[in-house]
Amino acid sequence: MPCSSRKFRCREWADSFVQKRHTGEIPLSAGGALSFDKDPRKRRIPDAARAADAQHRFSRIYGTTHRIDMETMTQSEATAKADMFVRKMKDAHLHPDVIDTFCLYYRKVVEGDRGLIYSRDIRPVRGDEIDHLEKLGSFAKIGASARGSAVMIVLNGGLGTSMGLAGPKSLLMAREGKSFLEIICHQADRQHLRLTFMNSFNTHEATLKALSAIRLKHPPTWFVQNKFPKILQQGLIPVHWPANPELEWNPPGHGDLYGAIFQSGVLAHLLDMGVRYALVANCDNLGATFDDALLGYMVEKRFPFLMEVARRGPGDFKGGHLAVQRQTGRLLLRESAQCPDDEIAISQDIATYHFFNTNNLWIDLAFLHDFLGRERFVRLPMILNPKTVDPRDESSPKVYQIETAMGSAIVLFEGATAVEVPLSRFYPVKKCNELLAIRSDCFLYDDDSGFRQNPERAGEPPVIDLDPKFYGLIDRFEERFPFGSPSLMRCRSLKVRGDVLFGRNVELEGDVEIINERGVQILIPDEALVAGTLYL
Template sequence: MHEDLNHLPEFTEKMRLADLPGPVIDTFGYYYEKVVAGETGLLSDIDIAPVADNELEDAGSLTQYAAAGQRARKHTVMIKLNGGLGTSMGLTTAKSLLKIKGGKSFLHIILEQAAHLGVRLSLMNSFSTQADTQAALSRIRPATAPDTFIQNRFPKILQDTFAPASWPQDPEKEWNPPGHGDIYTALYTSGMLEHFLEADIRYAFISNSDNLGATLEPDILGYFAEHQLPFLMEVAERTPADTKGGHIARLRDGRLVLREVAQCPEKELGAFTDITYYRYFNTNNIWINLGFLKNLLEARAIIHLPMILNPKTLDPRDNMSPAVYQVETAMGAAISLFQGAAAVRVNKDRLIPVKKCNDLLVVRSDYVTVTDDSRLVFNPARRTERINIRLDSDYYGKIDRFDERFSRGVPSLVDCESLAVDGDVAFGKRVVLKGKVTISNSEPFQKWIGDNTVIEGNLSL
């Protein structure tokens, strides 16, 4: 370790002045010592082996556990990770407030899902989303308000000196979210873990707020509860679109492990992206036995998740701002910490995320439908299992520009296999796309596709 570069006392004081709890400060200190020591958090192929088909239960074969799942529902909380702003889509408020389907936001639909299921709901907000979310809840006024708690934050580390980053013009940029792996510490330090256990809430189902395909599934809950598993990860078979998603593997001692792309040595990226070798990726739908989690926290005080060290610029919008490290962890990485942790294979209906405007188009279209109990599912009448969408990022990459071009409604995609749009194109009402569609406008001004137009194949405007 380079002692002359160790600024841990300064970080400790900075976090103390920000009123961060002791366990959060200690957790950051644990990772900071690794950073200064030159550790990168990389996990090499020589340390892991792929997971075979016969090592995983299939969710489709768990129907015999449905009754057990219904019995366990009253002891279960559904936690949504609600800390994201959706800056990659140009959003400036909590991403969960984006209108996603039928004029309703992620948050509104999540509340409806919880009400239909009759299950307790909790939101892990961030410092950035707490106020927006509380204001939205006040407007929606659900019959049962969700529990809320706030994700912690870590200070950014200057790459050249390992000192705390300073940005007086916007001090908030000196901090970064510590990744959704912080949920375990946040549950503990907020008192929410003890609150749940005192209410006889034994199990937690955790998923991203922008994935409305992830609802509480009785079959999986029953399997999880009956087998008294400490930790269960939902995984899905990787496709060419999933090459950068974190995959599961086995450590040499037999424990399951999650490896994110940021943890893969650069020379091994070829193997990482080989979907025939590492076949299963983490959906970020996680089931936790809260009693086991409490025992782990009491035994260890700090949950030592594998570190993800992300090199960034201090101001994400200013490439000339100082180079920093952001220390983060992944929620699913806890799979390697729980003795007896398992994974279950699920189909892609459990994963309908909206990360970019391309995804938003699919979900707003008839390619995805809403069930009577507010679940989002892929339309069984769709032509393909998965649709490939590529919208010109200059004109559709940000939500305001996207909404302008689909102001009269999104096209029908149920019979569409793929869509590529190049140039500035606006869509009229009731446009229908079929097969493999390419639409291009090479002119420097916008062109319209008229109402009721049916397009199949290539269209040059």
């Protein structure tokens, strides 16, 4: 289809812009007159052929993508808008590879690409295609001998804003008066493990201050996650928010792990210290402890990348799932945001797609270093999140946040695999519901044995649904459980509606529903036993 003299297709501009960026016609620098070193040996940007080859590989791996309607721009308008982001990121002193990564994804936004993955391009994973942790015990001895060359990388970029926290979620009290950060550090010390933290610009200073008060056998290393500029939905331009300039930026998701650890020099530093293998886990998942069998399995089989997956239950239908890419036969992770609207039902069918990603990943750091030395960054599929500039103010301007998920690298790393693990290795705290469970007698913690499920409890922890109006924010939650969590040892599920204050030593049994419709707070007295449905 021919283009008019003033308008053109986004694809034409995108290809032209990236081609000129890589040949030097549209360079990376701050200010109006842009320039960079013409010497290709000094230039950090790959030539056009390498960029085209990378795009070809990306398209081959991910297949078809879906487009949404975006405004049509003239070529000069599109180029000027893209360069506004380049100048903003240069002014923030971001690494050239971070700028190039953002430009790759911004091109997709301008094209209207949502980064969707279609069911026609994937199939479910069969149970016999991946191993189960319970069958890997013979590898534990190998893993124990390799522990000295291993590190645990903790994803520590979240603020816990959904729970009303203003600081790092890892500093929230988890159990026995200790924060998530303290428990992670003590468990690493107990297992003689090194620790590395990936902080964000929101959590870095507070985390360093907290770490300074914790004595560890191996002083932890750290690096800071990069940041991307938010994209104003109206006009696809950078956000200007003088009231709080920090809100003009967003963390690019934990997929930034690969680039950030490489660009910071921490990856090379770990390898220089003889560290070869890494377990990566979220700071709010205390179940993600080091496992010798998993490490030994990875070492013996020489996997570059291993993902811990678990069976999806009735409460896991909304999340992403593991699949197999039909074209390549590789494992692939489809996040919920990457699912087309008309395929949501099949993606949520836990009888079809059995496994979800626990976000516990094992990585061969030498492989990663070599990969990034060749490619400069990992071209993960884009997740485009519609938000508002101020997440606490829904009336603030609408923006897009470009993010990526680290688990989606499984399809990019040849030879990557997955292992099915029990749910005891996955109990993240995303809301106060989960916080109540891990503080309860369903779990145990002491410095000698660490955090673990209570062996006296049969089955998984209870499903908890607290009224978000009264328990959604941490301060309101704490006020209503002044004596700690009630006993949940014999509780299968708990649902609370209305304002309920829990007394001392309350015990819940079976499927419990507590309903208060009076409009005033009601107390459940000390030593009470509650079973079934209770109307207050």
